Amino acid sequence: MTPVNTEFAKLPGSYLFSTVAKKVAAYTAEHPDAEIIRLGIGDVTQPLVPAVIKALHSAVDEMGAAETFRGYAPDLGYPFLREAIAKNDFKQRGCDISPDEIFVSDGAKSDSADIQELFGRYAVIAVCDPVYPVYVDSNVMAGRCGEYDKETQKWSRVVYMPCTEENNFVPMIPAERHDVIYLCSPNNPTGTAMKKADLQRFVDHANETGAVILFDAAYEAYITEPDVPHSIYECEGAKTCAIELRSFSKNAGFTGLRLGYTVVPKELERGGLSLHDMWARRHGTKFNGAPYIVQRAGEAVYSAEGKAELKEQLSYYQNNAKTIRDGLVSAGFTVYGGVSSPYLWLKTPNNLNSWEFFDLLLDKARIVGTPGSGFGPHGEGYFRLTAFGTHENTVKAMERVNSLGLSHFMA
Amino acid sequence: MTPVNTEFAKLPGSYLFSTVAKKVAAYTAEHPDAEIIRLGIGDVTQPLVPAVIKALHSAVDEMGAAETFRGYAPDLGYPFLREAIAKNDFKQRGCDISPDEIFVSDGAKSDSADIQELFGRYAVIAVCDPVYPVYVDSNVMAGRCGEYDKETQKWSRVVYMPCTEENNFVPMIPAERHDVIYLCSPNNPTGTAMKKADLQRFVDHANETGAVILFDAAYEAYITEPDVPHSIYECEGAKTCAIELRSFSKNAGFTGLRLGYTVVPKELERGGLSLHDMWARRHGTKFNGAPYIVQRAGEAVYSAEGKAELKEQLSYYQNNAKTIRDGLVSAGFTVYGGVSSPYLWLKTPNNLNSWEFFDLLLDKARIVGTPGSGFGPHGEGYFRLTAFGTHENTVKAMERVNSLGLSHFMA
Numbered sequence: 178m179t180p181v182n183t184e185f186a187k188l189p190g191s192y193l194f195s196t197v198a199k200k201v202a203a204y205t206a207e208h209p210d211a212e213i214i215r216l217g218i219g220d221v222t223q224p225l226v227p228a229v230i231k232a233l234h235s236a237v238d239e240m241g242a243a244e245t246f247r248g249y250a251p252d253l254g255y256p257f258l259r260e261a262i263a264k265n266d267f268k269q270r271g272c273d274i275s276p277d278e279i280f281v282s283d284g285a286k287s288d289s290a291d292i293q294e295l296f297g298r299y300a301v302i303a304v305c306d307p308v309y310p311v312y313v314d315s316n317v318m319a320g321r322c323g324e325y326d327k328e329t330q331k332w333s334r335v336v337y338m339p340c341t342e343e344n345n346f347v348p349m350i351p352a353e354r355h356d357v358i359y360l361c362s363p364n365n366p367t368g369t370a371m372k373k374a375d376l377q378r379f380v381d382h383a384n385e386t387g388a389v390i391l392f393d394a395a396y397e398a399y400i401t402e403p404d405v406p407h408s409i410y411e412c413e414g415a416k417t418c419a420i421e422l423r424s425f426s427k428n429a430g431f432t433g434l435r436l437g438y439t440v441v442p443k444e445l446e447r448g449g450l451s452l453h454d455m456w457a458r459r460h461g462t463k464f465n466g467a468p469y470i471v472q473r474a475g476e477a478v479y480s481a482e483g484k485a486e487l488k489e490q491l492s493y494y495q496n497n498a499k500t501i502r503d504g505l506v507s508a509g510f511t512v513y514g515g516v517s518s519p520y521l522w523l524k525t526p527n528n529l530n531s532w533e534f535f536d537l538l539l540d541k542a543r544i545v546g547t548p549g550s551g552f553g554p555h556g557e558g559y560f561r562l563t564a565f566g567t568h569e570n571t572v573k574a575m576e577r578v579n580s581l582g583l584s585h586f587m588a
Numbered sequence: 589m590t591p592v593n594t595e596f597a598k599l600p601g602s603y604l605f606s607t608v609a610k611k612v613a614a615y616t617a618e619h620p621d622a623e624i625i626r627l628g629i630g631d632v633t634q635p636l637v638p639a640v641i642k643a644l645h646s647a648v649d650e651m652g653a654a655e656t657f658r659g660y661a662p663d664l665g666y667p668f669l670r671e672a673i674a675k676n677d678f679k680q681r682g683c684d685i686s687p688d689e690i691f692v693s694d695g696a697k698s699d700s701a702d703i704q705e706l707f708g709r710y711a712v713i714a715v716c717d718p719v720y721p722v723y724v725d726s727n728v729m730a731g732r733c734g735e736y737d738k739e740t741q742k743w744s745r746v747v748y749m750p751c752t753e754e755n756n757f758v759p760m761i762p763a764e765r766h767d768v769i770y771l772c773s774p775n776n777p778t779g780t781a782m783k784k785a786d787l788q789r790f791v792d793h794a795n796e797t798g799a800v801i802l803f804d805a806a807y808e809a810y811i812t813e814p815d816v817p818h819s820i821y822e823c824e825g826a827k828t829c830a831i832e833l834r835s836f837s838k839n840a841g842f843t844g845l846r847l848g849y850t851v852v853p854k855e856l857e858r859g860g861l862s863l864h865d866m867w868a869r870r871h872g873t874k875f876n877g878a879p880y881i882v883q884r885a886g887e888a889v890y891s892a893e894g895k896a897e898l899k900e901q902l903s904y905y906q907n908n909a910k911t912i913r914d915g916l917v918s919a920g921f922t923v924y925g926g927v928s929s930p931y932l933w934l935k936t937p938n939n940l941n942s943w944e945f946f947d948l949l950l951d952k953a954r955i956v957g958t959p960g961s962g963f964g965p966h967g968e969g970y971f972r973l974t975a976f977g978t979h980e981n982t983v984k985a986m987e988r989v990n991s992l993g994l995s996h997f998m999a
Contacts, residue, residue, distance in 0.1 A: 179798055179859075180708030181707055181708055181861050183708065183861070222654075224651060230652035233648040233651075241636050243634065246841075248844045283694050283846075290873060296591060297592055298591075298593075299591055311873060314873045315873060387589035430657075432659040433651065435694075435876060435877070447591075448594070450596065462725045463722070465694075465843075466844075469845075
């Protein structure tokens with residue numbers, strides 16, 4: 178009998194969003210006229226900007242004519258896109274990243290799930306708690322996480338870095354052995370961004386110990402604070418210890434278009450092997466490039482026209498974040514994030530647990546959010562709201578919360 | 589120091605296409621006026637058909653308007669595409685495959701590299717020799733192949749099924765222990781398609797022993813012989829032992845657009861685990877769907893307009909295959925494939941090795957092909973030509989070969 182990968186069977190059910198959907202469906206069935214506002218999911222709502230649409234149409238036309246048709250893309254991405262990325266996202270910020278250190282992909286989710294393939298089976302990963310579930314689940318599937326304890330909701334071979342009110346949601350370097358450190362800043366779900374000094378401490382630590390940092394900068398566009406780095410390569414020495422993951426989903430609304438990239442510096446070596454060369458080999462063997470038309474759309478993000486249009490789109494969502502933040506504060510809630518992030522991390526009042534608050538918010542204000550406990554044990558007692566809804570709905574949601582007042586969400 | 593995945597270091601260099609490119613570059617430098625015809629690579633040359641272009645433009649417009657914008661796609665694919673696939677590729681051939689057994693992806697290369705994640709670390713894979721390199725290399729990266737022997741060009745934990753003139757390039761069920769069987773029909777690189785009776789033997793064997801068949805049907809559109817199945821699910825009992833991989837690259841020219849799908853039947857279980865549910869979990873955790881616009885392009889492949897246009901495009905390449913086959917036969921070569929396949933598998937004359945013949949063909953006829961030895965030890969003495977060039981060049985190539993005559997390619 179063929180042996181299957183039994184690690185899959187260890188994964189707890191992915192109940193979070195399906196439980197949310199079920200509860201909303203049940204509520205709607207009971208209250209068919211309730212106008213529900215969804216601020217739970219990290220998907221965008223605004224259409225692609227005109228510069229991107231124009232680039233897509235033009236590339237589609239090229240694919241329809243024999244002289245301009247393009248077949249297989251270069252495995253690692255078209256030079257026009259890799260050059261635009263290197264120039265705009267790195268060189269202009271003083272980071273010395275060259276186009277051939279950039280690997281274009283079909284999105285940061287794929288990359289953040291696949292990047293663990295570079296490491297040995299017995300490498301120990303360290304993750305923030307709460308955390309984006311893909312980091313851990315992809316390592317579970319690879320057999321790297323040991324056993325799951327339902328009580329503690331922890332894996333036996335994973336090191337957790339709690340991000341709590343006490344440490345301002347900034348992870349601390351763990352005392353236990355760890356080899357690969359996942360960091361996400363601005364953070365999903367807490368909405369907090371790491372200051373340069375905090376990130377530099379991780380970089381120095383990794384260079385001292387030989388650990389590797391996987392830095393997820395998917396929400397980089399939302400940074401407004403001056404002392405928050407946009408790239409880990411703004412930290413000294415990061416090129417010898419860090420890989421950076423980037424997305425076009427949140428800065429340009431590409432969630433349905435699929436484009437991302439990963440930076441693996443040439444200097445990054447471990448055990449005599451170049452991680453850059455390993456990732457190139459991985460990409461060449463297991464991936465066949467992002468679509469030509471989507472790469473042209475990515476290029477348009479860096480055009481003068483695209484930049485101007487996207488600045489406006491970003492302001493739209495940033496304004497939503499401010500609306501939620503101000504609305505919650507004025508109602509008397511304790512709220513984090515939303516300054517350099519599209520995510521708001523709300524502390525549930527009266528020590529309610531995350532699911533109790535979910536039910537109250539849905540029942541009283543007909544607002545759907547995401548229970549913090551779904552992101553890890555230290556997410557308990559918190560609740561995530563997102564700025565990706567329409568502005569109209571966002572304003573309406575905060576009006577509802579304020580007209581009711583904090584006392585309605587206490588029990 | 590972080591442990592890295594040392595399996596990567598075991599992979600022999602991927603010299604095949606880079607050596608080809610280097611040799612061609614050197615030849616061009618010496619003969620700047622030589623008009624070289626490339627029949628080496630499996631990439632298509634004809635533009636996307638009008639029905640597909642129309643669907644792409646229309647979907648791009650949807651992405652530019654708030655009311656019709658689409659964010660994250662359903663992980664497993666949009667229902668409109670999964671339903672079109674189930675109806676056209678399976679139900680119309682009498683195969684009972686439902687839309688929710690179809691998993692849409694960014695291409696058959698990704699799927700054929702990732703599908704091994706379903707199996708245990710100690711599962712033994714069996715592959716044809718010669719073979720598409722991705723099957724083996726992806727298993728090497730996962731630590732499943734043991735050690736590589738440069739002499740024999742074989743991995744210690746891989747079972748090889750030789751496909752040679754003696755067995756008409758049809759693999760035989762191996763005697764050694766094996767758990768996962770990779771089959772590709774019509775085959776890359778040999779251009780030979782398995783008859784139904786031969787495939788049924790594998791299905792029966794897998795059901796008896798508990799092995800799992802991974803059936804790569806990327807070249808299905810090229811089948812012309814009546815007793816060659818288009819899907820493994822035409823064989824009785826295949827739903828309890830086989831996964832099928834499909835591509836839009838060769839039937840619709842999507843090499844630069846990226847779309848494929850994998851069928852994992854609900855009945856397929858091993859060790860008490862549903863491979864269907866495992867693949868759904870894998871897709872949901874490590875992938876974020878194919879782009880909406882590309883899925884709409886895929887849907888257009890099944891429209892009446894799309895079918896008619898693609899029939900014509902297919903005839904164009906099939907005509908190229910016939911031109912090469914007839915041209916080589918008339919020049920006195922022994923040639924296989926090209927009947928139900930875009931690939932021609934030429935036996936080198938006078939027992940030349942594959943690279944010797946490569947040099948001769950380039951030097952005498954200025955034609956570039958692919959040495960068979962690059963696909964495995966039993967590819968030695970063979971040479972692959974493809975039907976994906978332009979018709980004009982294909983005709984010209986065969987005129988060159990015939991005007992020279994077989995004797996020019998003997999030494």
